[in-house]
Amino acid sequence: MAVRIPAADPAALVRIRLLAAAAVLVAVAALRFYESPAVATWLYVLAWYPTLLILDQVVVLRGGESLLAQPRALVTMLWWSAVIWFLFEAINFRLQDWYYVFLPASLPERWIGITLSLATVVPAVLLPERLLDRLGVWQQLRARPIPLRAQDPRVVFWVGWGTLAAALALPRYFHPLTWVAVWLVAEPVLYRTDPAHSLLVDLAAGRWGRIARLMAAGLFAGALWEAFNFVARGQWIYTVPFLEHIKLFEMPPIGFLGFPFFALEVWSVYHLLAPRTSNRTVLASAAFAILVLVGMDHWTVGSVTPRLADLPGISQEVRDRLAQAGWTDIFRLARAPTAELAYRARITPAEAQAARDVARLSTLRGIGTIHAAALIAGGIPSVAALGQADADSVWRIAHRGPRPTPAEVRVWIRAAQRETGGVSGDAGR
Template sequence: MSRLLVQGLAGLALIAVFWSVSWLHLDPVGRHSFFGLWLGYILVVDAVVLWRRGESLLTRNPAGFVLMFVASAPLWWAFEGINQLTDNWHYLGVSHYSFLQYGLLATWNFSIVIPGVFETAELLSAFGVIRRFRHGPKLRLPGPTLVAISAFGVLMIPSMALWPRFVFPVAWMSLFLIVDPVNLALGRPSIASDLRRGDWGNVAALALGALVCGWFWEMWNFRALPKWEYTIPYLGFARVFEMPVLGYLGYLPFGLEVYAGYHFLAGWFNRLGTTSILVIEQPAGEPANRAT
């Protein structure tokens, strides 16, 4: 039996088991199903990419694949910190956990964010969805402009503390604006460097990949316990699952934040952070920028 088939079937089995026990509240497994469910999703998507391309994130860069899980938890904890300012979401069904238990379980669950988004971005690329975005307008983005962008991102943090009811949407842009120019300055992969070349492929793949993941996050969360709910000023209407419909727009810039955050953190691990981990479909005659 081929690796692709084994991996795909294993992923589907994980989804079937952990989705069922989560929504049926078959505890104690049901209360701890989030990671297993998303690991299944990641394995299935990776297998489909492998089938389409002959390679995938897991087969092409095993160390980077593991590092995605490692980097994901601190990245999402940063968003949990921002949520202390905006109070846009809260968790139900976690009161019986001790402080240590909650921290460990949350960290374990947060580790799937980056892998989920990156795998989905490559899936969209593998089916040609991103091809049309590879050639777009080139943005100059000189050094002083990038410094101003990063400074603006920094200013967003205290603004959320001072005016959370009005400024809360910038939670899904601030870290990207801060970190992406830093990545460029440090010679790491960045969206700014892509846009200077007129390559909007990563922007499209990451934004759409995060949106697809957002749909599954919200769907699988809907009947789960523990779960999260939203308290969003002015925009808390027309909910799709627990998320107000306009809230899904936040997933688009979130995909860029995931990319910037990963390469900022991975950059401290030697060469793993110096080459883009993603392979977005290349135009004819252009070599893929593959991580090794």
């Protein structure tokens, strides 16, 4: 006689998933607090996926369908999410509004980590919007319809290309246009091919609910993006023109206004791409992603996680003694008392001080060991010396290719000044 196993209670399964996701977030926070190197580097990924699961399961509690119940749609969403942000990474090759620091040194690990991180972008916007919709938020939000003439979508399309061209031609002044230009290009195409998902159709009908929910979701997602990035070791740093000094997390406060508009771009571009998923489009987008990853390594990645073996300015014997004593984490080495280093590694106080100084320099605001070696060779052996230097001189010393940029050097100098209390007249330029 066959024994039938009763199906799991859906509500109980949701609660289990919520508890598991919350437990992962607590564990990640604890491991970050105790400076686990792997968690520090991968925190953004480790924090976002349980957060997305929580959002998804709360949608289920409100009567919606889980993405987990649609594995094909979920994989499609994650893939196009990464591709969509790779587009903005490609645009940033010209804008140079942000760069990445302390990413994994291994190329496969770095590329996988970047792709997994970017795969969270679309669900981070769409899931909060779905939740707001299930909660009934702004479902009746209406305003006067905006009539669209037959030629209007075409005009919007070309205005989008014009604004994108302006942002690329004069990024110092027009870079904010990026966060509306892509929507202006994509939305008219969506209007023609998929009216059910078109936000222009909503505007024409005077229905503002979905647009408002998306913009609120974008602001919510943006706050989490910046919060998770701020506490991660592998992170991005903004160097937005005219806005380098005042930051909320890593973002200039006014920059948060871009997230609601970015959410509109995410919605329109995703709903353009997802129905066109095929072997050909996936292969083409994979080739595009690889090209962008190569470009990111060249133009956007400022540093990788520093390793003891690459630490400049000290002898191999000192490195070996530090390794034997367990001082392999450069971030921990940078905070260690000199006397403890000397005692435990059996090196002289002068050698311990030199190792600590170069570790501090390498771990300061994403400098890394390659740039630290250039600084040391140029006569800037410590954080204190960096804080007293002027930005132009430091850039000439450290510049060996696309990185560091002058803005990146100013980030270093301001960090050195904060740490040492030094003042430099050129750091803020």
